[in-house]
Amino acid sequence: MTEYEGCYVFTPGTAQTNGQVDRRPAKRRKILIQDEFMPFVPLLSGNENSTSVQNRFEIFQNAWNEQEKLFRDLLQSSNISTIDQVVSFVHAIDFAKTESKIPTGLIVAGPTINTDAVLFESITDRVKFGERVTVVNLDSAQIPNLKSALKYINRYASNQATDLDDEETTDDGQQGGRHLNYDLQILHRHVQLHSISRVVLSFQDSEAFEGGLLTDLIDVLSSWNDRIPFVLLFGIATSVDMFLDKLSRTTVKRLQCGRFDVTQLGKEEIFKAATSLEHPVGPWLGPSLSSAMLQRQKDYIHSVSAFVQSLNYVYMTHFFANPLSIFLNHHVACDSLEPEHCEAVRNLQSFQRFIERLIDDGDYKTAQELLSDDTLLYEMVQYKIREGHKRLRAIIDALEAICTFQSYLASKSVRLWSELYISGMSGKLQDSSLVNETLLSIRKLPSDALEDLLVKLSAFQIPGLSAVLEDLETLTSPLLQPLRSSHAIHRQTVRTTVVAQKVELSAQSSTLSPQDLAYSEIVDRTHDLVREYLRTTLVNPTDIFLHEILVYDLKSPLRDVFAPKSRAVVERALSSPHDYLGCDCCDGLGSALSATQPATAVLYQLYLESGALVNVADLWAAFFAILGKEDEEIEEKEHERIL
Numbered sequence: 001m002t003e004y005e006g007c008y009v010f011t012p013g014t015a016q017t018n019g020q021v022d023r024r025p026a027k028r029r030k031i032l033i034q035d036e037f038m039p040f041v042p043l044l045s046g047n048e049n050s051t052s053v054q055n056r057f058e059i060f061q062n063a064w065n066e067q068e069k070l071f072r073d074l075l076q077s078s079n080i081s082t083i084d085q086v087v088s089f090v091h092a093i094d095f096a097k098t099e100s101k102i103p104t105g106l107i108v109a110g111p112t113i114n115t116d117a118v119l120f121e122s123i124t125d126r127v128k129f130g131e132r133v134t135v136v137n138l139d140s141a142q143i144p145n146l147k148s149a150l151k152y153i154n155r156y157a158s159n160q161a162t163d164l165d166d167e168e169t170t171d172d173g174q175q176g177g178r179h180l181n182y183d184l185q186i187l188h189r190h191v192q193l194h195s196i197s198r199v200v201l202s203f204q205d206s207e208a209f210e211g212g213l214l215t216d217l218i219d220v221l222s223s224w225n226d227r228i229p230f231v232l233l234f235g236i237a238t239s240v241d242m243f244l245d246k247l248s249r250t251t252v253k254r255l256q257c258g259r260f261d262v263t264q265l266g267k268e269e270i271f272k273a274a275t276s277l278e279h280p281v282g283p284w285l286g287p288s289l290s291s292a293m294l295q296r297q298k299d300y301i302h303s304v305s306a307f308v309q310s311l312n313y314v315y316m317t318h319f320f321a322n323p324l325s326i327f328l329n330h331h332v333a334c335d336s337l338e339p340e341h342c343e344a345v346r347n348l349q350s351f352q353r354f355i356e357r358l359i360d361d362g363d364y365k366t367a368q369e370l371l372s373d374d375t376l377l378y379e380m381v382q383y384k385i386r387e388g389h390k391r392l393r394a395i396i397d398a399l400e401a402i403c404t405f406q407s408y409l410a411s412k413s414v415r416l417w418s419e420l421y422i423s424g425m426s427g428k429l430q431d432s433s434l435v436n437e438t439l440l441s442i443r444k445l446p447s448d449a450l451e452d453l454l455v456k457l458s459a460f461q462i463p464g465l466s467a468v469l470e471d472l473e474t475l476t477s478p479l480l481q482p483l484r485s486s487h488a489i490h491r492q493t494v495r496t497t498v499v500a501q502k503v504e505l506s507a508q509s510s511t512l513s514p515q516d517l518a519y520s521e522i523v524d525r526t527h528d529l530v531r532e533y534l535r536t537t538l539v540n541p542t543d544i545f546l547h548e549i550l551v552y553d554l555k556s557p558l559r560d561v562f563a564p565k566s567r568a569v570v571e572r573a574l575s576s577p578h579d580y581l582g583c584d585c586c587d588g589l590g591s592a593l594s595a596t597q598p599a600t601a602v603l604y605q606l607y608l609e610s611g612a613l614v615n616v617a618d619l620w621a622a623f624f625a626i627l628g629k630e631d632e633e634i635e636e637k638e639h640e641r642i643l
Contacts, residue, residue, distance in 0.1 A: 043323040044340040051336045052326055059329045060319035063282030064312055067274065071308050074273050075118045078265045082107070083119070085260050086233070087126045090133070090200060095229050101256040102218065102225055104232040106240050109262040118305075119262065120204045120235065127200055134191075135200045140208035146216045150182035157199055158190040184224050191228055198229050206234040211246030218247070222254040265304055267297050272417045274311055276396050281328060283318045284392050284541070286553020287426040294418055318552040324348075327385050327549055334378045342374040345381060348548050384545045391544055392551075398537040399424050401460045405438045408445070408453045425551070427540025435534055442527050443487035447476050447519055450526065462533045465526070472522050475515065483519040574604040595627050602626055 039057040042048040076083075086105055093103045109119060124135050136156045143149045179185045191199065201221075203209065221230050232255070236243050240259060244252055271294065275285055285293075293314075297307055319325045324344055326332055345351055358367040369376050399420045406414050415423075415434060423429040445453065454469040476483065541547050573580050577597055593602055606622050607614065 040320050043321070044338065044344065047338055047340045048323055049336070049338060052323070052338065052341075055326050055329060055332060055336070056319050056323070059281065059325065060315060063280070063319075063328075064315050066281060067277070067311070067315070068308070070273055070277070071270065071304075072118060074269065075265060075304065076122055078263055078269070079119050079122065082260055082262050083122050083126055086123050089258050089260070090127050090198060090231055090233075093198070093229075093231060098225075098256055100222075100225060101254055102222055102230050102232055104234065104255040104257045106234050106236055106243070106257055106259045107262060108236045108240060108259065110237060110264050120202060120233075123233070124202065132194065132196050133198045133200060134196050135202060137202045137204065140205050143209070143213070146213060146220070147182045149213070149217050150184060150220070153201065154181060154184065154186045157187050184220070184228065188224065188227050196229070198231050200231045200233060202233045202235075204235045207237055207243060207246075214246065215248050215251045218251050218254060267294065267304075267307060268417055270304055270307055271421070275417075275421050276400070278393075280389070282315050283325070283328075283552035284425070284550055285314070285421075286541075286551045287422045288553050289314065290418070290422050290425070314552060317554070322549070322552075324549045327381055327546075330382065330386065334375060337374075337378065339374060342377050345377060345546075346371065348546065350542075350545050350547055354545050381546065385549065388544050388546055388550045391539065392541060394537050395424050395539070395541070396421075397460050398534055399429075401457060401462075401533075402429075402435070402438065404453070404456050405442075408449060408456075424538060425541055427538075427542065430535060430538040435538075439527055439531050439534075442530065443485060443523055445485075445523070447472065447479075447483040449482075450523065451476065454526070457530075462529060464529045468522060468525050468529065472519075475518055475522065479515065483515055485520040485523040486516065487520070487523065574601045577601045593626050599623075599627070 040053050042050070042053055086107065089103075089105055095103075107119075107123075120137070124137065127133055127135055134157045136153055138149065138152065143152055187199070190196070206214070218232075221228075221232075224230070234243065240257075271290070275290075293307070293310055296310070323341065326337075326341070355367050355370065358364075358370075370380060399417070402415075402420060403417065420429070423432065423434075429435060442450075442453075451469070451472055454465060454472065457465055458469065541551055544550065583596075593605055595602075603619075603623055606619055606626075610619060
């Protein structure tokens, strides 16, 4: 379907003839009527019941509605100053002082203005509020010429429900005249009848309009400006100069322009909002997926709306393709699950590692019960899902704490939030150079900076840090000058003396005051507490039990979820048959050839090694050598038979 094609919905069952319902019974056919609409398909080889499918869809809707509301609030809050300025500009216009010029607002919003509709929607809603203002949003796709533009303005500004053709007319009741539907006399009459104070024409994608069309339209509007209070709003993606160059000089002189710059909301702010929810319902973004999304945003300069749509697609694919995503709902009942759900949990790699740890610890009873009792497994999964959310939330808190460190420390390696998140979710941040440099910089902070830092860190509930802050406040309260620790003071000084016309250099250690020594001890305690906090918190998410449910990390959701990978599966089966057979004879061989492998797999690997031209005799000899035929007579007979 395209934007100019019509769409009709056919609903059989209640046919009407001449305004009366046809009550004739329909033919009885043996068809399977689906009672409920299935937004998602049943998984687990089709064994998933309809309740579980519906639950997955409802969890997806709840998760995304929460995320979408957050994004919309973030976009509105980032543009609140610009929206206030535009609204004040529209409401403060005194048409008696405009000198026959049309008040015009030039909103410079950057290259993403054509796709970010939240800004103009907010402006439209605010402009309409409180006064008799009519707002008409003009789209370049719907207005190919001047006549269409005037018709569009008349129709929507005058609230006419019917579409009029080019030659249709409309009546003017009081004056007794008939006007063409593109005559602005219709709008003039509407303004008089309803006491409209302003008619705002909004051009969100103004640079998509032809320059000649805008010039002609502004000229026509200017001729009616003494009777209709027009206000123009143009969204500009490039610059004001480039936009005004499209218009003639005479047309530009008819505009009384005001410029409004929009604060661009970057991908970092959106990404941080998507990855730092306090109580997320949906999946956490994995490092590979996050890196791919950010790289795509950088390469193609997508708008914020496009980035939000990509995140929406990630949420949808996780709940669409993962039957275990139903466990993200903490209130799901055990009775609504199928036995296949429990078997799927037992096949997870993290579950298998958990069972192995239980066996290594000697807890054979618990391991056996989890493998056989579905009810106990359900309770364990519910508990571990909540615990996994807490551990992942703790990782995000640790990353935010590192951001707080970077704002106070004189560090050269300041990382963006996206870089910290990808490193943290990859498990590479625990012993990284960034953390080590941050810990070393803490030792060199003066007492006033350290006190401010500890106040900010109190929000992260680091164990033992509140007591350190109390001791520091007690130590520094009677002092006027900030204290320095022993790590920040150069304790070794060089002393120069002249003895018998010879210069002698000697090292001399400076002594610290009791206050500096006490402060140095507080600094060491802070260093040790922060180091222990980061060490225990910044764990690898793949080590968390049931991380396959909590974290979504597919690089290409579309291909991995909806498109079957038959070629890749067949190639992997032929290259590594042990992955599918699970036999002991092929375990540990890797890519090496062995006679225990299936003949088809051996022949396929030899075919890959043969190059572009294949010598069948050499291929057969190599294949025969691997299979280990030791009887020469059998080999000769086989050769003769084949030849």
